[in-house]
Amino acid sequence: MIKWTEQATQQLDQAHDYIALANSQEVATRITMQIVTCVQQLAAFPMAGRTGRVSGTRELVIPNTPFIAAYAIVQADIVVLAVYRGAQHWPEGFQTWKQSDRTEGDSNFIGRW
Numbered sequence: 001m002i003k004w005t006e007q008a009t010q011q012l013d014q015a016h017d018y019i020a021l022a023n024s025q026e027v028a029t030r031i032t033m034q035i036v037t038c039v040q041q042l043a044a045f046p047m048a049g050r051t052g053r054v055s056g057t058r059e060l061v062i063p064n065t066p067f068i069a070a071y072a073i074v075q076a077d078i079v080v081l082a083v084y085r086g087a088q089h090w091p092e093g094f095q096t097w098k099q100s101d102r103t104e105g106d107s108n109f110i111g112r113w
Helices: 006-022 025-043 107-111
Strands: 002-004 058-061 067-074 077-085
Touching: 002 006, 002 025, 006 025, 006 067, 006 077, 025 058, 025 067, 025 077
Parallel strands: 002 077
Antiparallel strands: 058 067, 067 077
């Protein structure tokens, strides 16, 4: 199962809003959905990303975008920790997933874009 931390969800929302202002709502939705679709593929191929800069994480480069999704494999789950532009400064660590964070099965998760 794919799980998103609150931080990752907020970063995805912020990226969408920024792209919508800088380009258009259509472009923002297309890129946001590309990020979500690429992350969904991790359910079948959890090792698809490269070794992460932060210990214990992996990084999925989102094709044709400047974005990278940082994630961890926790038992049978993929936990998306953050969504960054490749040029951003990376933290030394990420917040951990908690029960109140979202899963892709949440009806409000994908429907908001």
